[in-house]
Amino acid sequence: MIHLLALFASNPLTPLEHVARHVLNWLHFSVGLSWAWSIVALTVMVRMLLVPLTVKQIHSMQNLQRYAPQMKEIQKKYKQDKQKQNEELMKFYKENQINPAASCLPMLVQLPVFLGLYYALKHFSRESAALHPGNLSFLHFIPSIADHTTSHWGGFVLLVVYVTSQMASTLFMATTVDKMQRYLFMAMPLVFVFVIAHFPAGLVLYWVTTNLWTVGQGLITRRLVPKTAAPLSDKKSSRTPPSDDGRSDDGHGGNGAKRDPDRPSPKPQAAAPPRKVRRKKKAGGRR
């Protein structure tokens, strides 16, 4: 017990490292995978555990994209005031019972794994080979997963794969409708590749695997979930009940009157008219 406490005091992340190391040891010694493939297997295990979380997230994201035009309007309207913009978006989510796709927990669950792996691999390179017997190479182009990624030409190949896979996974999992933010997320790996180059190659391998999983998952869920427009029309109608032509003139009041208890009605008022006009046009087109 004291030993454990001392360990924890020396580095609070040591327990994470021990867990990562134990799982890697089990995959290597018991299952018989090479160290590199053990990392891949560990990543796949973590992602499999996270499947319920991410599938739900993908579904909400697809749902969110149906509301993109209305959300863009809100974003345009409160361009100057980011805080107000966020508040209005939250209100819009609530009114339409949208579950925003982004959430911090799925990402945070991966953090301990990542940190544990980072320290485990760091110690790999320091330890004598006797402690981790076996081959540290991966697919014949990376000599050691414990070495810095850039220490061998194979690492550069891995970095290119990382950047590509990260961009692809952002394409599938970007939880924002804001285009600017999307581009920013897409460009991120190009900047971070310089930081990541100093990490052990095994960690980049973890990253590449998790990205490829994300892409695969995105592709599968996109195929499985048909893009139906039906819920959109339902939800739209619930948000703005079909009002008469006469009412549309004082549409602000009409909207507000429907939601009496909502205190912040004066702000959505201004946002309401353009939406209504749009919907009318659409309705006319259909007929």
Next chain:
Amino acid sequence: MYRLGVAAVWFYRVTFGALFPTTCKYHPSCSQYAVDALRSKGLVRGSALAAWRLLRCNPWSHGGFDPAPPRVVR
């Protein structure tokens, strides 16, 4: 003492927050909530509040406007 926690949040923001880009479903975002909670409730209670918020920020919750509790002035 709470500054320790705030520093940790900032460390997270410049490292992992930037490496794994996500947008939060709550307003203020989880990290901002953590900073606010630490400032108003101190290290222990602030951390507990932030942890609870992180658990709430899951794909099943609905998000929304959820500010940290204000500081009680005695």
